Amino acid sequence: MGGDIGPRVTIPASIKALEQDPMLSVLLFGDSQQILPLLENLSSALQERIKVCHCTKVVDNSQDLSYALRHSKGTSMRLAIEAVQKGEAQACVSAGNTGALMGLAKILLQPLKGIERPALVSLIPTINGDRSVMLDLGANIDCSAQNLYQFALMGAIFAESCLGLVYPRIALLNIGIEEIKGHKSIREAATLLKQNPALNYIGFIEGDLLLNGKADVIVNDGFAGNIALKTLEGAAKNVISLFKGHSTLNKTNHICKFIGRWFVKTFLLKGSFQRLRQINPDQYNGATLIGLTAVVVKSHGSANIDGFAYAILDAAQQARYNLPEKILAGLEK
């Protein structure tokens, strides 16, 4: 029940997801006084697929991470992850603090065997209508060469499983394509990737080619990945808002609306599981914490109802797809 807006978004989003996915049922962790009024007018069929687990405590965003984790007992985020740990739920979705979600998920759900650090992974659209896998998007701000190498491994399996790709092309995000460019960790990760013939490592990629489909898997530390993804989102959002009706556009408003719709459509991003998402970050929401023994999906803190519903549907599909088991099997190969 975290996120920037809270139950006013997450409850209608949950209802929307239940309507769209008839096999889904949800446990809602949060303040029942806030939640129950939002469920009042539902059909009994939908009511039966919702269980409200009352709690009032939330993870404290203003404290540093280790304090927040030490004092997380009884928070909605921790209870939701514990429900997955106990097998009461098959996936957890949260719009709360990324660091706390990662920290609690690592403690309670454990990383997969051999994985030092789980990572945040998402799909990004490409100009030719395909999608690329990008990780880490903010879970690990400092990464060793070994971490980056493991992200590449997991990203490749994710691309194979979710996008159906064979021998996906892997690139490391860097500030140049020459071998001498970038942080030592990136250069060493390149060496590790080259040594594994099972991986299709194609070299460094720069920020200007992120949308060009040059690589199927783009690997970076969480700081660079978060900066790049948010910069892309901001650029897309600005362009869309310009087309929706910039003040200087009054004269050409009907054309702009047309082009705006076309732009959104051109950049349509097919979800990893046959759903459509848009590059517009309002509509394109949910990054998976990959490398854990269970499915955990992080929603944007500021996601709207559609966005949070997408994250829930995505989590459900990943659980049905046994994504963690698929990753583990791929790692063991």
Place this chain on the structure above:
Amino acid sequence: MGGDIGPRVTIPASIKALEQDPMLSVLLFGDSQQILPLLENLSSALQERIKVCHCTKVVDNSQDLSYALRHSKGTSMRLAIEAVQKGEAQACVSAGNTGALMGLAKILLQPLKGIERPALVSLIPTINGDRSVMLDLGANIDCSAQNLYQFALMGAIFAESCLGLVYPRIALLNIGIEEIKGHKSIREAATLLKQNPALNYIGFIEGDLLLNGKADVIVNDGFAGNIALKTLEGAAKNVISLFKGHSTLNKTNHICKFIGRWFVKTFLLKGSFQRLRQINPDQYNGATLIGLTAVVVKSHGSANIDGFAYAILDAAQQARYNLPEKILAGLEK
């Protein structure tokens, strides 16, 4: 005479700059056998403002930086910087290797008193038609809190001098706006910035708001800055190329061309010295190495003729404007 394309771009660009700026004269460092044929049909008035300084050696991009610097004697890049050092030229423009340019400029031209590390600075356009100053854009990939603090100081003086701003708003690029977010160096730089009442520090900024004019000066290490800038450039380039004629757009081609032109116009970036530049990186070229005792401008390696001409004109204006002296005076205040 470096850069990805060489004299075929840099010579026509120099001629273009000479035509546009009647006070300008240029020294061209490179292979006279390649350069002289490109100058043959020029008027004698233009010929008189060009001096060709023959050399055939170039900085070796394939070697690591320290090797390249040790073996730089007699290269076109080093000779050009030495000309500035000797007072034969007032500014140096290069499309060569950024690291080598920074390294040689630091050795030969020296950083300004009190500046540990010069930085690459450029202007970025904002959605409301203004501009923001952004630094570092790739000269220093690892930065201490003190480095970032000095970048903020120099960026603020640059914004005051070149954009005419009073008390420019300074922000640090980060992956969240909460105080606990990001690398330790960024958090410590925030503390340093808050302690200086002469600086208008407004907090962290995320990648999605880079174009929104929330800050006049955006400060980051060279790795994050380079990733963010190139990502912005790539997004803009892709949108523009889509509007120029995507295969799916044939039916709406005339509308798209119209909107494409409008987009480029809306994102027009007024140059720091009353010239217009576009967000399209082909047209928007030249970052200044700020914090040195003389003017050094780095062009994109892949700049076209217009782009390289812009970089030359910009360097000339900065030299006339005594930008290094202005930065020094600001630092001493």
